[in-house]
Amino acid sequence: MGFIVGIDIGGSTTKIVGLRAGQLVSPIGVKAGDPITSAYGAFGRFLSENSLSISDIDKVMFTGVGSSFIKKSLFGIPTEKVDEFMAIGRGGRSLAGVDRAIIVSMGTGTALVAVDGARCVHLGGSGVGGGSLIGLCDKMIGMRSVEHILGTAQNGDLRNVDLTIGDITEGVLSGMGSDITASNFGKLSDVASSADLALGVANLVFQTIGMFAVFAGKSEKIRDVVLTGQLSRISLAQQIYRQLEELHGVRFLIPEHSDFATAIGAALSAQEE
Numbered sequence: 001m002g003f004i005v006g007i008d009i010g011g012s013t014t015k016i017v018g019l020r021a022g023q024l025v026s027p028i029g030v031k032a033g034d035p036i037t038s039a040y041g042a043f044g045r046f047l048s049e050n051s052l053s054i055s056d057i058d059k060v061m062f063t064g065v066g067s068s069f070i071k072k073s074l075f076g077i078p079t080e081k082v083d084e085f086m087a088i089g090r091g092g093r094s095l096a097g098v099d100r101a102i103i104v105s106m107g108t109g110t111a112l113v114a115v116d117g118a119r120c121v122h123l124g125g126s127g128v129g130g131g132s133l134i135g136l137c138d139k140m141i142g143m144r145s146v147e148h149i150l151g152t153a154q155n156g157d158l159r160n161v162d163l164t165i166g167d168i169t170e171g172v173l174s175g176m177g178s179d180i181t182a183s184n185f186g187k188l189s190d191v192a193s194s195a196d197l198a199l200g201v202a203n204l205v206f207q208t209i210g211m212f213a214v215f216a217g218k219s220e221k222i223r224d225v226v227l228t229g230q231l232s233r234i235s236l237a238q239q240i241y242r243q244l245e246e247l248h249g250v251r252f253l254i255p256e257h258s259d260f261a262t263a264i265g266a267a268l269s270a271q272e273e
Contacts, residue, residue, distance in 0.1 A: 002020070002055075002056050002057055002058035003018045003019065003020045003025065003052070003056055003057050003058060004018070004019045004020070004057075004058055004059050004060075004061065004267045004270045004271065005017070005018050005019075005043070005046065005057055005059070005060045005061065005267065006018075006019065006060075006061045006063070006087075006263040006264055006265070006266035006267030006268070006269075007039055007042060007043065007060060007061070007062050007063070007064075007067075007263060007266065008063050008064040008084075008087070008260075008262040008263035008266060009035045009038065009039055009062065009063075009064040009065065009066030009067050009069075009070075010064050010065060010066065010107055010108065010262075011065055011066075011107065011108035011109075011131070012031070012107070012108050012130070012131075012230075013029050013030070013031060013107075013230060014029070014030050014031075014035070014038040014039060014041075014042045014064075014066070015027065015028070015029050015042075015259070015260050015262065015263040016028050016029075016030075016042040016043065016045075016046050016263060017257075017260050017263045017264050017267055018046065018050070018267070019264075019267040019268070019270075019271070022271070024257065024264065025050065026046060026049055026050050027257055027260040027263070027264075028042060028045055028046055028049065029042075029259070029260075030042045030045065035066030035067075035069040035070075036069050036070065038066070039062070039066070039070060039074075040074070043060070043074060043075075054075050054076070054077060057077050058077075058078070059077065059078045059079070059080065059270050060073075060074050060077050060078070060079045060080075061079075061080050061081075061082050061266040061267050061269055061270050062079065062080070062081050062082065062266065063081065063082040063083070063084050063087040063262060063263070063265070063266040064084055064087075064262065065084070067081050067084075080269075080270070082265070082266040082269045084111075084262065085111065085113050085120060085122035086120050086265070086269065087262045087263075087265035087266040087269060088103050088105045088111060088113045088120075088228065088261065088262050088265060089103050089113040089114075089115040089120030089121075089265065090115075090120065090264075090265035090268045090269060090272065091103075091228065091260075091261035091262050091263070091264040091265025091266070091268065092104075092105075092113070092115065092226040092228045092255075092258075092261045092265070093115045093120075093226070094264065094265070094268055095226070095228070095255035095256070095257060095258060095261055095264065096224070096226040096253045096255045097255075098224050098226065098253070099115075099116065099117050100115065100116050100117075100222055100224065101114075101115055101222060101224040101225065101226045101253070102114055102115075102123075102213055102216045102217045102220065102222050102224070102225045102226070103115055103226045103228060103261075104209065104212075104213045104225060104226065104227050104228065104229075104232075105228050105229045105261070105262060106129060106130070106209055106227060106228065106229035106230065106231035106232050106237075107129055107130060107229045107230055107231070108129050108130050108131040109125060109126060109127050109128070109129040109131060110125050110126045110127075110128060110129045110209050110212065111124075111125040112124055112125060112212060112213065112216050114216070114220045114222065118272070123216050123219075123220070124216075126208065126209065126212055128205055128208045128209060129205065129209070129231065130146065130205075130230060130231050132201075132205050133146065133149065133201060133202060133205045133231075134146065134149070136201045136204075137149045137197075137198055137201050140197050140201065141194040141197050141198055143194075143198070149198050149201075149202070150198075150202065150234060150236060152194055152195050152198040153195060153198040153199040153201075153202050153236065154195075154199075154236075155193075155195040156193070156195035156196045156197070156198055156199025156200070157193075157195075157196050157199070158181075158196070158199055158200060158203060159187075160187075160188070160189040160191065160192040160193070160196040161184075161185055161187065161188055161189070161192055161196050161197065161199065161200030161203075162181050162182075162183065162184055162185065162186060162187060162200060162203065163181070163182045163183040163186030163187040164178060164179055164180060164181060164182055164187075165177065165178050165179070165180045165181075165182050166178025166179060167182065167187060168182055176247065180243075180247065181203070181207060184200065184203065184204040184207065184208075185200055185204065188200075199236075202236055202237075203240065205231075206231075206234075206236065206237040206240045206241070207240055207244075209231075210240060210241050210244045210252075211244070213225045213227075213250075213252075214244060214248045214250055217250050218248075223249070223250055223251055224250075224251050224253060225250055225251065225252050225253065226253045226254075226255065226258075226261075227241065227252055227253065227254045227258060228255075228258045228259070228261035228262065229258070229259060229261070229262075230259050232254050232258040232259060233254075233258065233259050238254060241254075
């Protein structure tokens with residue numbers, strides 16, 4: 001039995017994974033400047049790192065916004081395209097080991113998919129995501145590197161940026177603690193540092209995504225939320241979602257290889273179909 005390869009061509013990164021007998025092989029990510037170049041580059045790197053030849057690959061499954069640029073088979077290998085939202089749902093469901101969940105794909109923007117067994121339904125999305133983090137920090141503190149932004153944010157203080165429940169009332173408001181955000185950037189100080197601003201932007205992005213997921217879960221009567229995509233691996237995001245768990249009674253799951261969930265879902269589509 002050969003390999004099934006899943007390739008997710010995103011707005012900023014191309015992800016590739018292999019599946020053989022249901023086992024995940026060599027997840028790889030490359031920068032996605034040009035979709036065709038990044039797809040061929042990722043595929044070549046996958047073959048090289050695993051000492052494989054083209055004859056070892058049974059099928060290639062493409063998904064993602066850049067997959068529309070792929071017009072023909074890859075090196076003569078049978079090739080199919082998978083609906084991105086179906087790939088998100090299948091990949092997130094499989095990695096988390098749950099049958100019913102809200103799958104959140106956190107990339108340049110954000111997409112939400114409800115899964116119930118084999119059923120995957122795109123609920124909607126938001127333009128708030130990694131692109132927002134980079135764009136806002138570029139203008140506010142002159143940084144575009146996510147690594148530098150998050151490193152800077154570690155020394156930030158949200159008290160110089162966000163308005164909290166404790167700032168507007170001395171009592172308990174609907175069970176919310178005094179440290180809960182009442183308004184992102186609602187208390188921006190004139191002396192806020194670059195670290196404060198970086199943390200404020202990151203908090204705004206991750207809280208917004210988290211609340212979209214909470215509302216989707218309540219609407220669908222689903223408690224489990226599976227976070228996938230590049231942003232799901234960021235430790236600051238994980239801290240914010242722990243707080244949302246306590247506040248809203250949901251369960252956020254971040255499975256291993258969550259940043260490759262869509263590529264994995266594409267590969268799984270070959271098996272399920």
